[in-house]
Amino acid sequence: MSWNLENAKPPVVVDTTLRDGSHAHRHQYTREEVRAIAQALDEGGVYALEVSHGDGLGGSSIQYGFSWVSEMELIAEARAAVKRAKVAALLLPGIGTRKELKEAVEAGIQMVRIATQCTEADISEQHFGMAKEMGLEAVGFLMMSHMRPPGFLAEQARLMESYGADVVYIVDSAGAMLPEDAYRRVRALKEALSRARVGFHAHNNLGLAIGNTLAALAAGADWVDGTLRGYGAGAGNAATEVLAAVLDRLGLAGELAVFRLLETAENVLRPIQHFQPFPDRDAIAIGYAGVYSTFLLHAKRIGVELGVDPLEILLELGRRQAVAGQEDWILRVALELKEKQAVALE
Amino acid sequence: MEKVKVAILGSGNIGTDLMYKLLKAPGLMELVALVGIDPGSEGLARARALGLEASAEGIDYILARPEIRLVFDATSAKAHVRHAKLLKEAGKIAIDLTPAARGPYVVPPVNLGAHLDAFNVNLITCGGQATIPLVYAVHRVVPVRYAEMVSTVASRSAGPGTRQNIDEFTFTTARGLEAIGGARLGKAIIILNPADPPILMTNTVRAIPSEEEFDREAVVASVRRMEAEVQAYVPGYRLKADPVFERLPTPWGERTVVSMLLEVEGAGDYLPRYAGNLDIMTASARRVGELFAQKLLGVAA
Numbered sequence: 001m002s003w004n005l006e007n008a009k010p011p012v013v014v015d016t017t018l019r020d021g022s023h024a025h026r027h028q029y030t031r032e033e034v035r036a037i038a039q040a041l042d043e044g045g046v047y048a049l050e051v052s053h054g055d056g057l058g059g060s061s062i063q064y065g066f067s068w069v070s071e072m073e074l075i076a077e078a079r080a081a082v083k084r085a086k087v088a089a090l091l092l093p094g095i096g097t098r099k100e101l102k103e104a105v106e107a108g109i110q111m112v113r114i115a116t117q118c119t120e121a122d123i124s125e126q127h128f129g130m131a132k133e134m135g136l137e138a139v140g141f142l143m144m145s146h147m148r149p150p151g152f153l154a155e156q157a158r159l160m161e162s163y164g165a166d167v168v169y170i171v172d173s174a175g176a177m178l179p180e181d182a183y184r185r186v187r188a189l190k191e192a193l194s195r196a197r198v199g200f201h202a203h204n205n206l207g208l209a210i211g212n213t214l215a216a217l218a219a220g221a222d223w224v225d226g227t228l229r230g231y232g233a234g235a236g237n238a239a240t241e242v243l244a245a246v247l248d249r250l251g252l253a254g255e256l257a258v259f260r261l262l263e264t265a266e267n268v269l270r271p272i273q274h275f276q277p278f279p280d281r282d283a284i285a286i287g288y289a290g291v292y293s294t295f296l297l298h299a300k301r302i303g304v305e306l307g308v309d310p311l312e313i314l315l316e317l318g319r320r321q322a323v324a325g326q327e328d329w330i331l332r333v334a335l336e337l338k339e340k341q342a343v344a345l346e
Numbered sequence: 347m348e349k350v351k352v353a354i355l356g357s358g359n360i361g362t363d364l365m366y367k368l369l370k371a372p373g374l375m376e377l378v379a380l381v382g383i384d385p386g387s388e389g390l391a392r393a394r395a396l397g398l399e400a401s402a403e404g405i406d407y408i409l410a411r412p413e414i415r416l417v418f419d420a421t422s423a424k425a426h427v428r429h430a431k432l433l434k435e436a437g438k439i440a441i442d443l444t445p446a447a448r449g450p451y452v453v454p455p456v457n458l459g460a461h462l463d464a465f466n467v468n469l470i471t472c473g474g475q476a477t478i479p480l481v482y483a484v485h486r487v488v489p490v491r492y493a494e495m496v497s498t499v500a501s502r503s504a505g506p507g508t509r510q511n512i513d514e515f516t517f518t519t520a521r522g523l524e525a526i527g528g529a530r531l532g533k534a535i536i537i538l539n540p541a542d543p544p545i546l547m548t549n550t551v552r553a554i555p556s557e558e559e560f561d562r563e564a565v566v567a568s569v570r571r572m573e574a575e576v577q578a579y580v581p582g583y584r585l586k587a588d589p590v591f592e593r594l595p596t597p598w599g600e601r602t603v604v605s606m607l608l609e610v611e612g613a614g615d616y617l618p619r620y621a622g623n624l625d626i627m628t629a630s631a632r633r634v635g636e637l638f639a640q641k642l643l644g645v646a647a
Contacts, residue, residue: 061494061533061535062494062552062554062594062596062603063494063496063535063550063552065595066595066596066597093512093513094512094515094516094535094536094537094538095516095535097513097516097517098513099513099517117537117538117539117540119501119538119540120501120509120538120540122506122509122510123509123510123512123538125510126510126511126512126513305592320541320545321539321540321541321542322539323537323538323539323540323541324537325535325537326498326537326539328496328498328548328550328607329498329548331550331590331605331607332548332550332586332607335586335587335590335607336586
């Protein structure tokens with residue numbers, strides 16, 4: 001692996017505080033919060049900002065948590081607040097459908113990020129087709145990319161490219177990758193794709209979000225993601241303002257207004273945060289076991305309710321190879337562990 | 347004894363599994379043909395080896411045979427739209443295993459006998475067949491304001507039809523939760539899990555009752571009774587535990603949510619046991635076919 005960033009170009013930076021951060025915010029964003037954050041990010045020079053339920057369009061549910069305000073209203077609010085940044089939404093086929101995608105376009109999105117488990121890219125063809133028909137910038141997300149080797153991911157990325165993806169991301173949903181894992185996966189996509197660019201989305205469960213993002217850049221990543229103060233699922237993401245400062249030191253900040261982003265993180269986001277995501281015991285377990293980052297808060301809640309250690313629940317979910325979106329398995333596993341405890345006590 | 351001659355249209359996984367079920371337990375039906383469009387398909391080869399008529403002529407083969415009175419369509423939603431019209435014109439009853447939804451929805455333990463006058467009935471989706479009975483089981487005790495199902499199936503059990511039409515799965519299942527399950531609002535989520543070895547089909551069904559005061563014991567009893575009713579035709583259908591009652595924030599304020607954890611193990615007739623999602627579809631189809639056969643023969647149930 002080469003850490004040589006001398007030939008790197010300033011990456012396209014997408015902020016997803018208003019989407020990945022929706023997990024940390026328990027999907028309770030208000031219109032006022034969205035307006036303030038979107039406006040500040042726009043001034044901070046990010047290329048795009050993502051707004052939707054944490055699990056993407058249509059994610060408001062018992063399974064993932066209900067949205068306080070409809071995501072369509074929040075998208076419209078963000079769109080009205082920005083002057084130059086694009087507004088994007090996330091869509092997970094199987095959860096959201098083309099119906100919600102169409103509504104989101106009417107509400108103002110200019111980009112959609114279509115996410116599948118990294119083995120299931122072929123369920124996204126309809127959605128890429130519609131996105132391109134509607135003139136959207138279309139981005140593919142290969143979630144839980146740590147679960148498959150680089151060559152396999154390259155095949156899946158090629159499928160997304162063939163459906164019309166303009167960019168395909170390696171998504172470290174579990175925050176389980178080490179820098180070399182990120183480097184090799186991004187590299188494989190760079191070599192495999194003919195037209196589409198390559199992105200990287202990090203989680204900080206093992207404390208490596210910024211480091212992995214740098215490894216991805218060294219491998220040629222064109223797009224990278226961040227959230228203000230790392231406000232996202234699990235231990236959060238690469239913090240947008242930290243990324244901006246680091247990129248500036250590398251001479252790669254491009255359009256980013258570093259100090260404006262520092263102020264935004266400190267004065268706009270910090271006062272409204274429910275908590276500061278951090279690699280605590282359970283979040284580290286998520287990265288270590290390779291489990292979907294959004295399981296964190298659900299496992300903590302169910303663990304308390306049933307008197308089962310969240311750490312045990314998360315490790316068991318890792319053993320069962322649970323994938324993105326399987327929050328309902330948390331209750332399943334917790335009930336089984338509780339039964340085992342009861343048997344052990346008898 | 348006189349039997350109703352039936353044919354299966356579609357020689358893929360579902361059609362082939364249904365073939366084995368109809369041969370194993372024919373009841374009042376006599377399976378005469380498996381019909382596909384790919385002469386090289388494995389299903390057709392198996393049918394031939396079993397002594398059945400196997401044709402790659404598609405719908406035309408069936409239309410040319412007036413003795414076939416009932417047709418199971420296991421092709422695709424798009425193909426069924428065309429087949430539905432042709433079969434109706436030919437006076438044949440269609441049991442539709444695709445999400446095309448041309449005819450009324452049928453879920454055996456809920457409304458098995460309700461549409462015996464129809465020429466076309468639809469089996470919604472595999473997830474619908476698995477989860478709608480449980481929503482209905484709650485609804486018959488206390489009205490359901492909102493029902494949500496999450497179906498997780500092994501990647502290997504999701505064929506190209508499901509993959510290319512995943513939105514149709516969620517639309518149709520959600521409508522089924524409302525129309526047949528009784529929920530005022532339904533939502534469906536499907537997840538494909540690539541774990542190796544493949545996982546059994548698991549479904550999580552959650553229902554929010556319209557009323558805050560209701561008899562929890564009656565709900566548990568109704569749900570357990572429904573489990574037994576489905577087990578009568580899908581032996582691998584089982585709840586992991588009694589329904590769980592949780593207080594959760596919802597758009598209607600903090601409410602009691604009834605959560606039901608279900609898994610469906612297939613009978614392994616043709617498809618592997620983990621593919622409970624496909625098994626419940628073919629088992630339901632056989633059950634519905636049997637009832638139509640009774641009616642056509644004028645036999646009491």
